[in-house]
Amino acid sequence: MSASFSAQGDVAVITLENPPVNGLGFETRCGIVEGLQRAIDDAAIRAIVLVGSGKGFSGGADIREFNTPKALQEPSLHTVIRDIESCAKPVVAAVHGLAMGGGLELALGCHYRVASAGAQIALPEVKLGILPGAGGTQRLPRMIGLQRALDMIVHGAPVKSEKLSSTRLFDRMIDGELLAGAIAFAQQIADVRPLPKVRDHEISDADAAEILQSMRDSIQAQARFFPALARCVDAVEAAVKLPFEQGLAFEREQFLYLVQTTESKALRHAFFAERSASKIPGIGPDIALRPIRSAAVIGAGTMGGGIAMNFANAGIPVCMLETAQAALDKGVATIRKNYENTLKKGRLTQEQLDKRMSLISTTLEYAALGQADIVIEAVYEEISVKEKVFQQLDAVMKPGAILASNTSTLDLDKIASFTSRPQDVIGTHFFSPANVMKLLEVVRGKATAPDVLATVMALAKTINKTGVVSGVCDGFIGNRMIEQYVRQAFFLLEEGCLPAQVDGAIERFGFAMGPFRMSDLAGNDIGWQIRKRRRTEHPDMIYSLVGDKLCELGRYGQKTSAGWYDYHAGDRTAHPSDVVNQMILDHAATLGLQRRQISDAEIVERLMYALVNEGAKILEEGIALRASDIDLVYLTGYGFPLYRGGPMFYASGVGLNKVLEAINGYASGPNAHAWQVAPLLQKLAAEGKAFQ
Ligand code: 3HC
Numbered sequence: 001m002s003a004s005f006s007a008q009g010d011v012a013v014i015t016l017e018n019p020p021v022n023g024l025g026f027e028t029r030c031g032i033v034e035g036l037q038r039a040i041d042d043a044a045i046r047a048i049v050l051v052g053s054g055k056g057f058s059g060g061a062d063i064r065e066f067n068t069p070k071a072l073q074e075p076s077l078h079t080v081i082r083d084i085e086s087c088a089k090p091v092v093a094a095v096h097g098l099a100m101g102g103g104l105e106l107a108l109g110c111h112y113r114v115a116s117a118g119a120q121i122a123l124p125e126v127k128l129g130i131l132p133g134a135g136g137t138q139r140l141p142r143m144i145g146l147q148r149a150l151d152m153i154v155h156g157a158p159v160k161s162e163k164l165s166s167t168r169l170f171d172r173m174i175d176g177e178l179l180a181g182a183i184a185f186a187q188q189i190a191d192v193r194p195l196p197k198v199r200d201h202e203i204s205d206a207d208a209a210e211i212l213q214s215m216r217d218s219i220q221a222q223a224r225f226f227p228a229l230a231r232c233v234d235a236v237e238a239a240v241k242l243p244f245e246q247g248l249a250f251e252r253e254q255f256l257y258l259v260q261t262t263e264s265k266a267l268r269h270a271f272f273a274e275r276s277a278s279k280i281p282g283i284g285p286d287i288a289l290r291p292i293r294s295a296a297v298i299g300a301g302t303m304g305g306g307i308a309m310n311f312a313n314a315g316i317p318v319c320m321l322e323t324a325q326a327a328l329d330k331g332v333a334t335i336r337k338n339y340e341n342t343l344k345k346g347r348l349t350q351e352q353l354d355k356r357m358s359l360i361s362t363t364l365e366y367a368a369l370g371q372a373d374i375v376i377e378a379v380y381e382e383i384s385v386k387e388k389v390f391q392q393l394d395a396v397m398k399p400g401a402i403l404a405s406n407t408s409t410l411d412l413d414k415i416a417s418f419t420s421r422p423q424d425v426i427g428t429h430f431f432s433p434a435n436v437m438k439l440l441e442v443v444r445g446k447a448t449a450p451d452v453l454a455t456v457m458a459l460a461k462t463i464n465k466t467g468v469v470s471g472v473c474d475g476f477i478g479n480r481m482i483e484q485y486v487r488q489a490f491f492l493l494e495e496g497c498l499p500a501q502v503d504g505a506i507e508r509f510g511f512a513m514g515p516f517r518m519s520d521l522a523g524n525d526i527g528w529q530i531r532k533r534r535r536t537e538h539p540d541m542i543y544s545l546v547g548d549k550l551c552e553l554g555r556y557g558q559k560t561s562a563g564w565y566d567y568h569a570g571d572r573t574a575h576p577s578d579v580v581n582q583m584i585l586d587h588a589a590t591l592g593l594q595r596r597q598i599s600d601a602e603i604v605e606r607l608m609y610a611l612v613n614e615g616a617k618i619l620e621e622g623i624a625l626r627a628s629d630i631d632l633v634y635l636t637g638y639g640f641p642l643y644r645g646g647p648m649f650y651a652s653g654v655g656l657n658k659v660l661e662a663i664n665g666y667a668s669g670p671n672a673h674a675w676q677v678a679p680l681l682q683k684l685a686a687e688g689k690a691f692q
Helices: 025-043 078-085 101-111 126-129 138-146 146-155 178-189 208-223 227-241 244-259 261-277 302-313 326-344 350-358 383-396 411-419 452-463 476-495 499-511 514-523 524-538 546-552 578-589 600-620 627-637 645-653 656-667 679-687
Strands: 003-008 011-016 048-052 091-095 098-100 111-117 118-120 172-174 297-300 318-321 360-363 374-378 400-404 423-428 439-443 466-468
Touching: 003 025, 003 091, 003 439, 003 578, 011 178, 011 383, 025 078, 048 178, 078 101, 078 679, 091 101, 091 178, 091 600, 101 138, 101 326, 111 178, 111 476, 126 146, 138 146, 138 227, 138 244, 138 578, 146 208, 146 227, 172 178, 208 227, 227 244, 227 261, 244 627, 261 627, 261 645, 297 302, 302 318, 302 326, 302 350, 302 423, 318 326, 326 350, 374 383, 383 411, 383 600, 400 452, 411 423, 411 514, 423 452, 423 476, 423 627, 439 452, 439 627, 452 466, 466 476, 466 627, 476 499, 476 514, 476 524, 476 546, 476 578, 476 600, 476 627, 499 514, 499 578, 499 600, 514 524, 546 578, 600 627, 600 645, 600 679, 645 656, 656 679
Parallel strands: 011 048, 048 091, 091 111, 098 118, 111 172, 297 318, 297 374, 318 360, 374 400, 400 423, 439 466
Antiparallel strands: 003 011, 423 439
């Protein structure tokens, strides 16, 4: 039983005890109902307090139970709430820490609610692609007003309990010890009859129609991909228009529909993927972390500056090193400009800006960095340059300092070998712009010490990044996969597509940017350099020459106002380029290829399955710890559509046998050499399984 019962004089206390967040799983629901019955049966009990143990009241329904028989097993959350609401003795919810989703719905089913300040109050179901399914959409508007409730339901953002203290939601804010205050309150109201019920309140907003319409307008663009948004509004509208029980039934219908949508499954997958990523086999939660109180960054360019901002944002002093004062000045000026832009948008105060700038220092001397707890190099991507940097770091850094490389493709083990302390060397691959992008690939070398890995994963959280562990290989998880995706995109150009067609198909699939617009943004010359190196290191790897021809024209992307597309000065809009399109046709002609019409479906399949096939290899080789880590890399670093859950989740949804069948089909086409099917994909497809 995950709820306990105790009697404190004439007040029964039912305590939710299901760590870490008192999720309302089957056992907890049983525990509440049982406690309630004991309280009802005991003539000495006059009132009941429902309270959460540990860090909060309740984080809501147990998401892990969704789509399993346990979710519907009685007592359901609906039954629990109905039993509480119809209980003849008053039930008081005592809220601290958090009351989210079903947790808030449970509290709304109680006759009274008291709270401590600082509790996070939310109906975050929409973030999981569902809506509050235990009365939240019907009860919350009755307590805090339509506009506020609609905002909370459609956006899912938490609101601090004290901000709701002037609404009907809380009958009392408790200053001192919550349970003692709740018991005292329960004793005061024990004899008040009739018992108040949230359902009995009217929603009296005169401008309800406008409020609902304005919310519908604001979600229109997103609603196509996230069906829960519109259904949240529909359910709140039902609260306004229908009798309570009918509204409740309508909400339930929407919940049951949404919980089985692919979008909701994908969002829940992403939720758990994010939490699994920090779990590293063999490294327990009690490992001693190295303290990170100061940081250093080698390089003050776009990447180095962006990395430094992350530390300043988290309140950690950071020193940037460059070889010339002018480069340092430029780097600091860029950082200041970035912060000033955020200030202008109202997302930063002048005080915060000053504080962050004061945490950033600069130097031209390696010796000045020696006492930093972590140093991250973000210098030119060339092994001989890295060698010099790491030799100098080895000479000056204090014992135990973490030496990190921001390399995106180079061999981390080789980099570690440039030092006398490979156990302290790790990869921290940030994504550009480093102060914005959530992903941090944390590259574990063969000698990286477990506490170094654990420290950097914890640091990722501190600096608001999503850390994902990768083993050492060319390109790590993300870039190794994207290489196959871009390779396919180039082959499509040879076989019949133009850049805008490929980008259009991928953007309609849901990516923020197609491969060609992405390359123009990142710089086409970067891929060109990598291909040159790869052709020497892996002569068997065949790349289309179309990307090289583009670079030979000097079309490096947005930075040269010309790439796969044309760009006008001061404008990032991509305009299809006659020059490039002709170059593609000429190139295909030299290959003697008969160009053909290629459907959007084929474009999407070839690019997605190129990712998936390489992802399967990465999984099999142990470069990624789990398929969901690969998904997380793509969701947080590459603009993969969130509502599709990442490439591996997407492929599992399609069915791996179908994926394999399609790949086998492409493997008989003109670029068959690019499809070396991953043995893991073959194995799972044969067994009818999905990626785990
Ligand atoms: N169900 C199952 N597990 C949950 C959970 C839930 N509702 N909420 C959190 N957890 C688990 C996490 O998976 C994690 O497990 P792990 O330790 O095994 O990885 C653990 O609890 C701790 O979670 P966090 O690492 O996220 O801890 P934080 O302290 O950072 O955050 C939180 C706590 C704010 C509650 C955050 O976990 C969260 O946002 N949870 C989701 C809340 C939510 O969406 N509730 C609605 C559920 S749906 C619902 O109630 C339906 C109803 O309307 C019918």
